[in-house]
């Protein structure tokens with residue numbers, strides 16, 4: 001705790017610190033004390049030498065017996081014959097002999113209450129701090145205490161607000177996590193149960209030596225395990241992305257072979273549906289990006305297009321201009337209602353829609369795609385018209401690669 005040995009005035013100039021306590025004893029000016037028998041003239045000399053001094057305490061042995069403020073001294077000396085009258089008298093003649101003296105551990109708010117209850121002329125007189133046994137410790141400027149109290153109030157208001165908003169954020173985060181976990185568990189349960197049932201059927205088929213039973217169930221088992229693996233991978237990717245632990249490996253990417261591969265996958269997913277898959281990529285286009293992540297984004301978009309398009313065409317386009325690479329997957333499928341667009345990028349956010357219900361999926365593909373795009377410094381745009389089709393565009397920095405592009 002700061003005590004009387006503090007340099008006079010040093011504390012008054014100090015800026016508020018968040019660790020500073022809030023009791024009188026911590027705001028004291030130090031040894032601005034005089035003896036009650038000291039002459040007024042001598043004390044006036046001290047005030048003239050020390051323009052920063054607001055008050056001196058009159059201390060006999062270790063007891064404070066009065067306080068003299070600069071303004072009180074000036075008023076007394078300025079009166080007619082004041083100087084002649086008092087100059088050689090003891091300072092007790094002009095000092096306040098009943099100053100406010102409080103224990104040094106009195107909270108600032110209580111000190112200010114007591115100080116401000118004084119008559120108007122003495123409201124801003126210094127307050128004397130005393131130990132439990134009544135010994136003088138120092139005195140403090142009421143103006144300074146009020147200033148500190150103001151800072152303390154402001155500080156605690158801010159801390160309170162911060163704590164509130166942190167709590168709200170944590171609660172929201174907790175809700176999101178709980179929802180995510182519930183959905184994820186639900187999504188994992190179906191393929192896991194399917195795998196368990198199919199494995200049991202296969203075992204029974206083996207027991208009965210029924211090759212037919214085994215032959216029909218094994219492909220189903222493989223499909224269920226592929227679904228499970230895809231979902232687990234998606235969940236892992238998403239948690240890595242959200243935890244900022246997904247690594248990025250940027251390098252030159254030849255776009256045409258990558259897009260061709262994605263188009264082939266879309267054709268496979270379309271099966272017998274009368275949908276043509278078209279590719280529009282400038283010859284020899286090379287961009288700087290992370291090839292694995294670019295592929296993952298395009299696969300997600302193309303598999304959505306294949307899922308939600310029953311006739312017409314899916315067109316995968318790529319282009320680079322002005323330092324930006326653009327990849328678009330356009331379809332002539334069911335489209336998305338304008339009011340549903342904001343929900344597209346919400347985890348497990350499959351739209352409540354007759355069309356969607358008939359299609360498998362977890363509702364993680366677009367969330368992952370958008371997170372990957374922003375990890376690479378880009379973004380995903382969507383344009384859609386219900387019943388006409390949808391175009392998703394991924395925009396990434398790192399347009400055409402200088403050496404390898406035509």
Ligand SMILES: Nc1ncnc2c1ncn2[C@@H]1O[C@H](COP(=O)(O)OP(=O)(O)OP(=O)(O)O)[C@@H](O)[C@H]1O
Nearest residue numbers: 304305308335350351356361362363364365366390
């Ligand atoms: N090309 C599209 N046309 C129409 N609706 C789409 C299209 N792409 C996405 N959607 C809508 O957005 C929802 C979310 O898509 P997202 O890819 O995130 O999930 P999903 O395809 O249902 O499942 P997942 O990709 O995790 O297997 C889809 O369920 C669908 O309702």
Ligand SMILES: [Mg+2]
Nearest residue numbers: 304361365366
């Ligand atoms: Mg999808």
